[in-house]
Amino acid sequence: MNLALTLAAVAVTVIVVARLCAPFGIPSPIALLGVGIVGSYLPIIPHPELEPDIVLLGLLPPLLYAAALNTSLIDIRANRVPILGLSVGLVLFTALGVGLVAWALLPIPFAVAFALGAIVAPPDAVAATAVARTIGLPRRVTTILEGESLLNDATALVSLRTAIAAAGLSANVHGFASHGPVSFGSVTRDFGLAVVGGVGTGWVVYLLIAFIRKHLEEASADTALSFVAPFASYLPAEMLGASGVLAVVTTGLFLAHNAPRIQSASSRLSERVNWASVTFLLENAVFLLIGLQFAQTLRDVTESGISLTRAVLVGLVVLLAVLVLRPLWLFPFSWVSGRLGGAGGMSAPAPLVAVTSWAGMRGVVTLAAALTLPAETPLRPTLILIALVVTVGTLGLMSSTLPALARRLDVRGPDPREDALQEASVVQFTTGAGLRALDAEVTPDTDDVVVADLRSQAEQRVNRIWERLGALGPRDDETPSETRRRLRLAMMRAEREELLRIRDEDDVDHDILKTIMAAMDAEEAALAWGQERASTLRQAELRAPDQVAGACEHLETEPDCAVPNEAEGCPDCLREGLTWVHLRICVHCGNVGCCDSSVGKHASKHFRDSTHPVMRSLEPGEAWRWCFVDEVLG
Numbered sequence: 001m002n003l004a005l006t007l008a009a010v011a012v013t014v015i016v017v018a019r020l021c022a023p024f025g026i027p028s029p030i031a032l033l034g035v036g037i038v039g040s041y042l043p044i045i046p047h048p049e050l051e052p053d054i055v056l057l058g059l060l061p062p063l064l065y066a067a068a069l070n071t072s073l074i075d076i077r078a079n080r081v082p083i084l085g086l087s088v089g090l091v092l093f094t095a096l097g098v099g100l101v102a103w104a105l106l107p108i109p110f111a112v113a114f115a116l117g118a119i120v121a122p123p124d125a126v127a128a129t130a131v132a133r134t135i136g137l138p139r140r141v142t143t144i145l146e147g148e149s150l151l152n153d154a155t156a157l158v159s160l161r162t163a164i165a166a167a168g169l170s171a172n173v174h175g176f177a178s179h180g181p182v183s184f185g186s187v188t189r190d191f192g193l194a195v196v197g198g199v200g201t202g203w204v205v206y207l208l209i210a211f212i213r214k215h216l217e218e219a220s221a222d223t224a225l226s227f228v229a230p231f232a233s234y235l236p237a238e239m240l241g242a243s244g245v246l247a248v249v250t251t252g253l254f255l256a257h258n259a260p261r262i263q264s265a266s267s268r269l270s271e272r273v274n275w276a277s278v279t280f281l282l283e284n285a286v287f288l289l290i291g292l293q294f295a296q297t298l299r300d301v302t303e304s305g306i307s308l309t310r311a312v313l314v315g316l317v318v319l320l321a322v323l324v325l326r327p328l329w330l331f332p333f334s335w336v337s338g339r340l341g342g343a344g345g346m347s348a349p350a351p352l353v354a355v356t357s358w359a360g361m362r363g364v365v366t367l368a369a370a371l372t373l374p375a376e377t378p379l380r381p382t383l384i385l386i387a388l389v390v391t392v393g394t395l396g397l398m399s400s401t402l403p404a405l406a407r408r409l410d411v412r413g414p415d416p417r418e419d420a421l422q423e424a425s426v427v428q429f430t431t432g433a434g435l436r437a438l439d440a441e442v443t444p445d446t447d448d449v450v451v452a453d454l455r456s457q458a459e460q461r462v463n464r465i466w467e468r469l470g471a472l473g474p475r476d477d478e479t480p481s482e483t484r485r486r487l488r489l490a491m492m493r494a495e496r497e498e499l500l501r502i503r504d505e506d507d508v509d510h511d512i513l514k515t516i517m518a519a520m521d522a523e524e525a526a527l528a529w530g531q532e533r534a535s536t537l538r539q540a541e542l543r544a545p546d547q548v549a550g551a552c553e554h555l556e557t558e559p560d561c562a563v564p565n566e567a568e569g570c571p572d573c574l575r576e577g578l579t580w581v582h583l584r585i586c587v588h589c590g591n592v593g594c595c596d597s598s599v600g601k602h603a604s605k606h607f608r609d610s611t612h613p614v615m616r617s618l619e620p621g622e623a624w625r626w627c628f629v630d631e632v633l634g
Contacts, residue, residue: 036291068252124363197242202250
């Protein structure tokens with residue numbers, strides 16, 4: 001009963017605190033850590049002991065797996081040079097630098113000091129990328145941060161185990177067996193085993209789960225299998241002396257990459273929703289539990305023979321070292337890898353490197369690794385407190401100042417309109433493939449009404465994206481898709497009320513009503529998602545696309561714009577009684593026409609009649625041009 005009450009209290013606290021933090025932009029982990037610290041001094045609050053295995057075996061695998069599911073394997077491959085440089089080189093550089101600092105300030109052997117460096121070296125797999133996405137960093141920076149935080153845990157944990165073994169503190173630390181005296185050869189062997197064994201184990205588990213998934217038809221069973229996946233990868237790898245972290249990441253990356261081929265749409269949707277809930281609870285609960293250990297940690301520090309003031313001051317010095325070492329590695333590494341790494345290097349403008357160097361928030365792994373220190377480790381409570389200071393310091397300082405730094409250096413993510421343009425292009429290609437498949441399937445006996453309806457739906461999918469692009473401007477009228485969405489939601493509200501009336505009268509079997517309600521929920525969720533996305537884009541700051549003008553001969557030679565020959569809208573639509581969606585202007589003669597998401601498609605028709613190659617968007621706030629001949633943006 002006590003355990004159940006404790007778990008329920010933790011879950012409720014996480015939900016309430018996270019909800020209260022959202023309007024103020026306060027990171028929920030920091031707030032929960034503070035709540036836990038306050039609770040650690042209240043005798044009425046239970047203080048569950050946070051065992052290292054609870055975090056490393058129970059919490060770390062699912063958190064890493066969830067992060068891997070949301071990371072692109074293609075992007076990881078494309079940025080392998082900077083990711084390896086940060087996840088291996090920077091971790092070792094930080095561990096060595098912090099180790100030297102701690103060795104000079106504390107009466108501990110260098111091996112123990114290096115262990116502390118390995119503990120505080122890896123940035124968190126969740127915190128950094130969450131902040132990066134929130135403030136809108138460039139996608140390549142976000143990808144590098146994701147890849148670094150997914151893979152650096154393996155380097156840090158292997159370094160920690162090696163340091164513990166070198167200090168002679170433990171012969172077997174969490175699945176890592178010490179093989180005799182520590183030497184360069186043994187370290188290389190252990191690191192190779194960790195990498196090869198971890199990746200190999202993860203690959204085998206991926207193949208097994210992929211095979212099972214191809215024979216599963218129920219979304220609930222498939223989702224349940226996904227909850228098993230991180231532990232099925234982590235535990236065998238650790239038992240073999242390999243890296244469970246790399247095993248979990250490998251399994252997650254490949255399963256996510258191949259999900260469209262081995263999972264049904266309903267399974268992917270179910271997995272996404274369920275994992276979002278699990279991740280939310282786990283990554284926040286661990287900070288609350290760590291905070292509840294705070295009072296006991298301070299008591300342990302004062303009993304260890306070193307003053308609390310000195311321990312905190314050393315923690316602040318180590319925090320400063322962590323903050324300084326990251327840019328000291330990143331700036332030279334960016335310069336060197338950009339010249340030696342080719343397309344996969346990390347050559348980037350100084351502002352981008354500066355922002356990346358300030359996105360190294362520590363989190364769950366740092367605190368969990370500190371707890372794995374053997375009981376006989378010199379000044380163990382002090383080392384745990386230092387890890388706590390570094391975690392709180394980086395999370396609080398970096399997450400609160402990173403947005404301002406990005407704005408000050410004018411580092412921004414992709415323009416929402418550029419995304420809409422690219423999305424429209426991709427959807428047009430995929431829709432074309434679907435229409436060609438439709439043509440191949442149509443026979444003389446096929447119902448013409450069905451074929452026409454499918455073609456109309458395909459056109460609407462493309463048009464919705466162009467309409468969302470145009471809706472970015474300051475306009476009060478509705479696009480056809482917005483009108484359709486608003487009216488359909490009104491219909492669904494009435495349909496649901498009628499369905500609930502039928503349910504309350506108990507005239508129809510409950511299972512039938514539940515099936516109908518599930519279908520309505522799926523449709524409404526899709527409509528609400530589209531509405532929310534359009535609203536988000538409408539509020540975004542609008543900038544012209546960053547494509548270089550003069551991308552082709554016509555864009556180079558044609559004027560940038562012209563005086564419109566019509567101020568009321570599309571003259572052809574007005575004459576034909578049609579409704580336009582977006583307006584375009586021919587930069588050669590000033591003719592105004594509607595875009596291809598409109599019924600008349602008069603801009604394209606003007607090009608076919610006049611052969612004037614370039615048109616420009618006439619929507620408010622848009623400055624991009626299009627060459628009909630070479631089909632390029634400018």
